[in-house]
Amino acid sequence: EIVLTQSPGxxxxxxxxxxxxxxxxxxxxxxxxxxxxxxxxGQPPRLLIYGASSRATGIxxxxxxxxxxxxxxxxISSLEPEDFAVYYCQQSTPSLPLTFxxxxxxxxx
Amino acid sequence: QVQLQESxxxxxxxxxxxxxxxxxxxxxxxxxxxxxTWIRQHPGExxxxxxxxxFSGKTTYNPxxxxxxxxxxxxxxSQFSLKLTSVNAADTAVxxxxxxxxxxxxxxxxxxxxxxxxSS
Numbered sequence: 001e002i003v004l005t006q007s008p009g010x011x012x013x014x015x016x017x018x019x020x021x022x023x024x025x026x027x028x029x030x031x032x033x034x035x036x037x038x039x040x041x042g043q044p045p046r047l048l049i050y051g052a053s054s055r056a057t058g059i060x061x062x063x064x065x066x067x068x069x070x071x072x073x074x075x076i077s078s079l080e081p082e083d084f085a086v087y088y089c090q091q092s093t094p095s096l097p098l099t100f101x102x103x104x105x106x107x108x109x
Numbered sequence: 110q111v112q113l114q115e116s117x118x119x120x121x122x123x124x125x126x127x128x129x130x131x132x133x134x135x136x137x138x139x140x141x142x143x144x145x146t147w148i149r150q151h152p153g154e155x156x157x158x159x160x161x162x163x164f165s166g167k168t169t170y171n172p173x174x175x176x177x178x179x180x181x182x183x184x185x186x187s188q189f190s191l192k193l194t195s196v197n198a199a200d201t202a203v204x205x206x207x208x209x210x211x212x213x214x215x216x217x218x219x220x221x222x223x224x225x226x227x228s229s
Contacts, residue, residue, distance in 0.1 A: 035215035044219035
């Protein structure tokens with residue numbers, strides 16, 4: 001099983017600041033198999049990024065993804081009030097199971 | 110845009126079988142575009158992939174749950190279903206149905222989720 005470790009657990013920032021979220025895999029993940037999701041309380045996750053760096057439909061360009069191998073990053077260039085949420089990375093390599101990271105909570109400082 | 114809606118009992122007794130259904134609208138369940146998926150989230154915790162089914166009936170399960178899980182599809186009703194046997198308190202969670210797009214390797218549509226509590 002590929003374990004995804006997200007850091008930090010909580011990121012306390014102010015609107016307008018830049019957020020950098022990390023996702024580290026226990027084994028190399030082909031970049032095409034890495035996705036990021038945003039989840040707000042009481043809602044299902046929403047797909048933000050797939051293929052490590054491709055934005056999903058309707059996702060603002062302040063969200064960007066990068067990385068390869070075992071290290072991936074989600075960056076929010078300038079936080080908007082609606083961006084305060086929990087973010088999950090997820091991998092889909094052919095080796096089962098598909099797994100999610102433990103999440104990073106971005107909250108208001 | 111695919112819409113997904115979970116339905117089923119919100120309370121299940123220990124040792125019994127949890128049964129949920131996901132109704133699909135906005136696209137054909139037989140389109141071949143998606144793997145129809147179940148994911149759960151324990152209260153206050155992260156996400157756990159349970160398994161998925163293709164319109165052909167081919168299933169893939171999380172090895173940690175494989176002995177207790179069954180996912181089926183009813184194309185005539187545009188529904189797919191989850192059965193989890195011998196439940197216990199650790200199966201208390203919000204259960205989501207979702208679509209997995211193999212080409213983009215991501216879960217791109219989600220239902221709102223339904224809370225299932227295991228308790229006597």
